[in-house]
Amino acid sequence: MDRPPRKKSSMNNVPVDFSFTVMLLGDSCTGKTCVLVRFKDGTFLNNNFISTVGIDYRNKIIPVDGKQVKLQIFDTAGQERFRSVTSAYYRDADALLLVFDVANRLSFENIRNWLGQIKDFAKDNVMVTLIGNKCDLAPQRKVTIKEAQELAQFYQIPYLETSAKTGQRINEAFILTARRLMQQSMGTKADKSQSGVIDLVTTEKTWGQTCCYEA
Numbered sequence: 001m002d003r004p005p006r007k008k009s010s011m012n013n014v015p016v017d018f019s020f021t022v023m024l025l026g027d028s029c030t031g032k033t034c035v036l037v038r039f040k041d042g043t044f045l046n047n048n049f050i051s052t053v054g055i056d057y058r059n060k061i062i063p064v065d066g067k068q069v070k071l072q073i074f075d076t077a078g079q080e081r082f083r084s085v086t087s088a089y090y091r092d093a094d095a096l097l098l099v100f101d102v103a104n105r106l107s108f109e110n111i112r113n114w115l116g117q118i119k120d121f122a123k124d125n126v127m128v129t130l131i132g133n134k135c136d137l138a139p140q141r142k143v144t145i146k147e148a149q150e151l152a153q154f155y156q157i158p159y160l161e162t163s164a165k166t167g168q169r170i171n172e173a174f175i176l177t178a179r180r181l182m183q184q185s186m187g188t189k190a191d192k193s194q195s196g197v198i199d200l201v202t203t204e205k206t207w208g209q210t211c212c213y214e215a
């Protein structure tokens with residue numbers, strides 16, 4: 001499989017100020033592809049589960065704090081049999097969105113294993129965010145917000161609950177990641193609300209006010 005080129009300056013003649021690689025990781029069927037499709041196209045792949053084979057990627061340019069930020073987003077297969085292929089790409093990632101399904105207990109319990117994989121294969125300073133996806137499935141929930149927050153707090157990573165189905169917090173997950181990466185790359189320390197565990201209630205904001213460029 002060919003690796004996509006890493007462009008630093010522009011895409012489709014849209015000048016960019018920053019360019020980062022973000023990777024989606026997590027168990028199969030947690031919704032990684034749907035999260036990416038929702039962010040990229042604003043749509044939801046309902047009842048259409050086609051497991052990712054190996055790795056795929058999409059590009060998107062988003063405005064963040066007055067800067068144009070290109071995100072090259074890799075969607076990895078969650079199935080174990082692709083692990084040796086996908087782990088070879090971890091080192092390319094500036095940030096990782098580690099996804100579990102709030103209605104699937106095992107996918108949450110596997111998060112520690114994923115963090116072990118990240119430690120083994122990703123860059124030391126890779127920026128990790130824990131994502132509890134499918135939060136629209138409230139009646140089927142098997143993981144409480146509190147225990148997910150505690151796990152995130154233990155590893156000092158932000159936690160966000162998303163729904164690719166409704167779109168809840170999908171843009172926020174990527175914008176937050178882009179902002180933290182910009183701050184890291186400019187050598188400025190992220191403020192407390194962006195470097196610690198996200199308070200799910202008080203940080204609710206509208207992120208959809210900006211337009212995005214397609215790759």
Ligand code: GTP
Pocket residue numbers: 026027028029030031032033034035045046047048049050051052053076077078079133134135136137162163164165166
């Ligand atoms: P792999 O490619 O095997 O790693 O799976 P994946 O993590 O990419 O999962 P995918 O995005 O293909 O979604 C799996 C199933 O979950 C699909 O049937 C989706 O419709 C469903 N799904 C994804 N996100 C959500 C969500 O936020 N809410 C609900 N209710 N269903 C979702």
